[in-house]
Amino acid sequence: MKFTLHIWRQENARAKGHFETYEIDNISADCSFLEMLDQLNEKLTNDRIAHPVCFDNDCREGICGMCGLYINGRPHGNDDGITTCQLHMRKFHDGDEIWIEPWRAKPFPVIRDLVVDRTAFDKIIQAGGYISTTTGGVPDANTIPIPKHKADQAMDAAACIGCGACVAACKNASAMLFVGAKVSHLALLPQGKVEAADRVRKMVMKMDELGFGSCTNTYACEAECPKEIKRQNIARLNRQWIGQLFGRDRRD
Amino acid sequence: MKLDSKIPEGPLSEKWTNYKASQKLVNPANKRKIDIIVVGTGLAGASAAASLGALGFNVDIFCIQDSPRRAHSIAAQGGINAAKNYQNDGDSVERLFRDTIKGGDYRAREANVYRLAEVSGAIIDQCVAQGVPFARDYGGLLDNRSFGGAQVSRTFYARGQTGQQLLLGAYGALSREIARGSVKLHERHEMMELVVVDGRARGIIARNLVTGDLERYAAHAVVVASGGYGNIYYLSTNAMNSNGSAAWVCHKKGAAFANPCYVQIHPTCIPVHGDYQSKLTLMSESLRNDGRIWVPKKKEDAEAIRRGEKGPNDIPEDERDYYLERRYPAFGNLVPRDVASRAAKERCDAGYGVGPTGLAVYLDFADAIKRLGRDVVEQKYGNLFQMYQKIVDVDPYENPMMIYPAIHYTMGGLWVDYELQTTIPGLFAAGEANFSDHGANRLGASALMQGLSDGYFVLPYTMQNYLADQIYVGKISANTPEFDQAEQSVRQRLQTLLNIKSENSEKSEHSEDTPSHTVDHFHKALGRIMWEYVGMARNTESLTTAQRMVTELENHFWHEVFIPGTADEFNPELEKAYRLADYFELAHLIITDAMHREESCGGHFRTEHQTEDGETLRDDEHFMYVAAWEYHGHGQPETMTAEPLNYEHIKIAKRNYK
Numbered sequence: 001m002k003f004t005l006h007i008w009r010q011e012n013a014r015a016k017g018h019f020e021t022y023e024i025d026n027i028s029a030d031c032s033f034l035e036m037l038d039q040l041n042e043k044l045t046n047d048r049i050a051h052p053v054c055f056d057n058d059c060r061e062g063i064c065g066m067c068g069l070y071i072n073g074r075p076h077g078n079d080d081g082i083t084t085c086q087l088h089m090r091k092f093h094d095g096d097e098i099w100i101e102p103w104r105a106k107p108f109p110v111i112r113d114l115v116v117d118r119t120a121f122d123k124i125i126q127a128g129g130y131i132s133t134t135t136g137g138v139p140d141a142n143t144i145p146i147p148k149h150k151a152d153q154a155m156d157a158a159a160c161i162g163c164g165a166c167v168a169a170c171k172n173a174s175a176m177l178f179v180g181a182k183v184s185h186l187a188l189l190p191q192g193k194v195e196a197a198d199r200v201r202k203m204v205m206k207m208d209e210l211g212f213g214s215c216t217n218t219y220a221c222e223a224e225c226p227k228e229i230k231r232q233n234i235a236r237l238n239r240q241w242i243g244q245l246f247g248r249d250r251r252d
Numbered sequence: 253m254k255l256d257s258k259i260p261e262g263p264l265s266e267k268w269t270n271y272k273a274s275q276k277l278v279n280p281a282n283k284r285k286i287d288i289i290v291v292g293t294g295l296a297g298a299s300a301a302a303s304l305g306a307l308g309f310n311v312d313i314f315c316i317q318d319s320p321r322r323a324h325s326i327a328a329q330g331g332i333n334a335a336k337n338y339q340n341d342g343d344s345v346e347r348l349f350r351d352t353i354k355g356g357d358y359r360a361r362e363a364n365v366y367r368l369a370e371v372s373g374a375i376i377d378q379c380v381a382q383g384v385p386f387a388r389d390y391g392g393l394l395d396n397r398s399f400g401g402a403q404v405s406r407t408f409y410a411r412g413q414t415g416q417q418l419l420l421g422a423y424g425a426l427s428r429e430i431a432r433g434s435v436k437l438h439e440r441h442e443m444m445e446l447v448v449v450d451g452r453a454r455g456i457i458a459r460n461l462v463t464g465d466l467e468r469y470a471a472h473a474v475v476v477a478s479g480g481y482g483n484i485y486y487l488s489t490n491a492m493n494s495n496g497s498a499a500w501v502c503h504k505k506g507a508a509f510a511n512p513c514y515v516q517i518h519p520t521c522i523p524v525h526g527d528y529q530s531k532l533t534l535m536s537e538s539l540r541n542d543g544r545i546w547v548p549k550k551k552e553d554a555e556a557i558r559r560g561e562k563g564p565n566d567i568p569e570d571e572r573d574y575y576l577e578r579r580y581p582a583f584g585n586l587v588p589r590d591v592a593s594r595a596a597k598e599r600c601d602a603g604y605g606v607g608p609t610g611l612a613v614y615l616d617f618a619d620a621i622k623r624l625g626r627d628v629v630e631q632k633y634g635n636l637f638q639m640y641q642k643i644v645d646v647d648p649y650e651n652p653m654m655i656y657p658a659i660h661y662t663m664g665g666l667w668v669d670y671e672l673q674t675t676i677p678g679l680f681a682a683g684e685a686n687f688s689d690h691g692a693n694r695l696g697a698s699a700l701m702q703g704l705s706d707g708y709f710v711l712p713y714t715m716q717n718y719l720a721d722q723i724y725v726g727k728i729s730a731n732t733p734e735f736d737q738a739e740q741s742v743r744q745r746l747q748t749l750l751n752i753k754s755e756n757s758e759k760s761e762h763s764e765d766t767p768s769h770t771v772d773h774f775h776k777a778l779g780r781i782m783w784e785y786v787g788m789a790r791n792t793e794s795l796t797t798a799q800r801m802v803t804e805l806e807n808h809f810w811h812e813v814f815i816p817g818t819a820d821e822f823n824p825e826l827e828k829a830y831r832l833a834d835y836f837e838l839a840h841l842i843i844t845d846a847m848h849r850e851e852s853c854g855g856h857f858r859t860e861h862q863t864e865d866g867e868t869l870r871d872d873e874h875f876m877y878v879a880a881w882e883y884h885g886h887g888q889p890e891t892m893t894a895e896p897l898n899y900e901h902i903k904i905a906k907r908n909y910k
Contacts, residue, residue: 012821028526030645035528038772045770045825048755051816052825056318058491060531062639063416064322079642086642111462112822119439122319126431130424131383135303135708136374138381142338145392155385155410158417162321185383192383 001027001089004097005040007053010110013117017110019099020050029090033077034060034067036089054113060085062226065161068168069114070101075165075224083163083226103164105173107211118164120210121178127206128199129182131192144190157185159227166221166229172213177221179203180233183240197244204241253508253882253893258669259363264901265345268367271670272713276720283308286719287471287728289456291443291498293320295415295700296683297477298422299707305429307712309719312469313426314441314458316493316827321423324479324491325683325703328415329536329636330399331407332379332700334372339396343404345369350902352698355401355588356663356691357854357870357907359511361878362899363670364688371709372701376408378708382421386410397541399696401588401909407697412536412635418700422707441467442827443498444742446474446505446679449734453679457738461827464820466739468730472722473678473715476502477707480662480684482515484835484842485787486779488659489521489534495831496838499666499685504837507674508667508880508893510687512838513846516694516855517788518660519592522643522653523612527776532658533643535615536636537696540585542620542629543653545592546572547604547613557606564606564614564652575599579865583909590693590855590868591909593657597788598866600656607654616652657788661699663690663855664845667880667895671714672706675880678722680715682706687878692854746819749829753814768814771828777805778835786843791859795847802843806836841881841890848892851875872904 002025010017024040031039034057041052058066067084071077077087092098102110107120158181166177183200186192192199215234222231260271278286286309290301293315301313315323335348348369353360376394380386386408387395396405410417429435438458444466445457455470481496482488503509520535548554549571556562575595577584587595596613599605606612621629626649630637637648644654666674666681668688673680683703690698753768785798809832817823852861852868853875861869877894884890 028528030525031528032530032643035530038530039528042770042772045814045816046768054822054824058317058322058493059324059327060492061327061533062642063327063413064317064324064491065319066317066322081638082642086639088642088645090645115822118318122321122427122437122439125321125424126427128431130428131381132428133378133381133425134306135299135378135425135712138377141336141373141376141380141386142393146388147392148388148390151385151388151392154383155387155417158383158385158410158420159413161416162319185385189383189385191381 001029001092001094003027003092003095006097006099007114008101009053009113012112013109027089029088031089032060032085033071033087033089034085054115056115057085062086063161065163068103068163068165070103070168072099075103075168076226081226081228083161103168105167107173108164108167118162120212121162121164123210124175124179124203124206125182128195128202131186132195146189150188154185154188157181157188157229157233160229161227163226165224165226167212169220169224170213171218171220172216174215175207175212176215176234176237177225177229177231179207180237181229184233184236187236187240196240197247200237200240201244253675253880255508255667255675255880255893255895256669257361257895258671260670264362264366267363268370275713275717278716278719278723280308282723284310286310286722287312288473288475288715289469289471290314290475290477291456292323292477292479292683292685293423293426294323294325294477294479294683295419295422295703296707297323297475298419298426299704300475300477300682300711301435302422302425302429303708303712304715305432305434308434311429311435312438312471313435314438314443316440316442316461318439320426320437320439321420323419324494325419325700326416327491328700329412329534330538331397331409331414331697332375332418333399333406333695333697334376334408334701335369335406336373336376338394339405341404343406347404348372348406351402352689352695353691353902354907355695356693357868358691358872358876358899358904359853359897360689360691361897362901367710368689368702368705371705374709375701375704379418379421382424384410384417384421397538398586399537400540400586400592401695407538409538412538412633415700418704422704443478444501445738446502447734447738448505448676449732452677454728455730455735457735457742459742462822464818464823466742468735468739470728470730470735472719472725472728473680475680475682475711476666476685477682478685480665481835481838482659482662484778484839485659485782486775487524487529487532487783489518489532492531497831497834499681500834500838502666502674502676502679504883505676506883507676507679508882509664509841510667510878510880511664511845512842512881513849513856514663514692514854515659516589516661516663517593517657518589519596519657520615520655521658522640523607523609523656533639534658534660535640535653535655537589539615539633539636542624542632543585543615543617544574544619545576545585545613545615546574547599547606549573551603554604554606558608558610564616573604580909587909588693588695593788594857594866596657612654612656614652615655617648618652621649659783661694663687663692663694667878671717672710673714673718678718680711682711692856746826746830749813749826749833750815750819752811755816766812768812771813771815771825771832774805774809774813775828775832778802778832778839781805782839786846789857789859790846792847795843799840799843802836802839809833809836844890845879845881849875849879868907
């Protein structure tokens, strides 16, 4: 297969970026999108055309959350429930033009080309996205039975890989699906209930402080999430937020 | 070199208890004065840093990814073993210990393995307390499944994403310590060199991968939890950035490297399909609980399938050879990984392989779907089936999966004693980076157990035994000649690599000069040599060939590799290059180790040493030891010191799964 690629090139965080166009040929339909870019980089390097295109990637099996490209206007490209590394060229037509951009969101500044800085997500988690346990001194794992449907719901929310597609998809660059998933995962479990009120308050405040936008309920995040995290998690976050404002759990 | 494994006195079941009772501790006020460096944020690194930080030590933790949550532990699918015996099916610490020793083909240290089994239960308790959403049954209690090499159900799981959930648990604990200020996170930083002062590990040189700056970090102790070196084979189930360099620089600074030839080949991966391929995707071992592995009984059928004239569903039941069930009736499809991998290779080499290349076998769920219904199968394995379909474009509910063995895990690694300390005082190694618990073959769902055991429950104790004396030395300075020299050597190495071919050098086809190639070109070539000659089957001839080919390729690399850009910028090509340069050196050691071990055990299969029916043939009389290698400078042969394995508790037997 043959493609015309329009790729965002930007030397570093301070440089001005622009689109550059490259042609690539002899691509197998079974090849993954990132393997197609590998072949482009091989060509750019061998023929001394340009510095290879930088893009984040690691596990290449859809679980680490490292990769993330904005392809033809969609985070992770034109397929549902996948990360960029799971996108295959058979999803395109021979001769297609493909536009490739980095995640575009103020809290995710570009490092180089298609690589962005997502440490803002780590900062939100550090604000309270955990259960405060220290190693040792915990009860036996089967002490507290958890209804299967609750455990399953918690697992659905915990499947988030922190790739940032939800933020990239959102016109407001809101991180509500990411934060909602973590808040839900922990609040659904008895172990996480103890700190639930505090957690939601701290995480939402940190999210706002870092410059993520507000949620206006268009659910582009849900449509583009590679792990198909549901918008119900945003609703649960909102309930938790209201609860901590007025409910019994209110601390201060 | 003298090796002291420091195994505590007393009966096996009391060793760890005795050790903890008599070890030295650091008092809480003094912990604040002690600095610790942890390299790697996978299960071992994150859990160690979180636990040490919570105890009150000052920890600096480093990862090469943009976030600690992305370490490759995240990709582990199937589960984590623990001797909880929740299923009342006869499990115990003793049985988990025995299964692990036997699974490792009697090449692991008894005391370490027993401790691993002993703390396994506490790991599950810890993870549940952190909010890990393990699978549960309808009564709300934890569910289990079986993995290879075991006859009990002791594997805890969170769908097909167990590694992810355990890592997120450890990442949560780590994040809490970062927020509390006890741990400082350095993301997109790579350890480039170990700094040794007066024979003790005192710090590292790290490269900031965004700016290219070399930075100095000093500490009282260093923990290397940087994973394994499976990517030396280029195509493996490891993540693209997983590498052996952090462990390798420690080896070059004096830490012994143990059993490098023990490499695990996982039987159930999606087969190779093209030369542009960058990695192989694992299909979890848990699938062997319900999937049945087969190839056609008749060669004609296999050939017809390869030509695309027949499909798997055209082969009637009695024309199928369920070769694992045939050869190993007792364990069937749940034999350990090395056994299942070799059996698949044997069938394919004999001409019964399927798929376009003939290098694949079927993993069939038709029976399970008939027995349990599609819904149950989907609930258990849904995400794995989806992953398979996305990659291969075939529906595994309708057609059997095609699978083939691939490089997955490295049992070898930095030599450590009972305290997980390497031969350099103050340097500890944890998780896949050390060699300690899996012998010559790791059982499924034991990597997660070992990583978390090392990080949560072993290092926080054993490191204190070392650190108790360190309160007297005061703050370690990074402004010393040792740090100057370490930084200078890294700078020089990077410049040497960048100078091999300049931007202006001609590309390969038109050059009168020596040709030039990309880093990947050399990495793929190295991988092919390693897979072909140092892979699933090895012998004197193949290893000699490999030694020669690697030497030649390494020579070409140092004259022909072209690395664009500079060392002072974000430059992934340069990162790949220095990691590959280390892989060349490590390749020589793997081959040397494989050559010297004149026996077959676990993942190390020497064709000269096999039984009549193709099983591994150990030589306990001559090789029942850990081979620890010592570095003597570039190009110099390494010397081997043997640490004898004394089995006091367990009775050595032929490993039999029939």
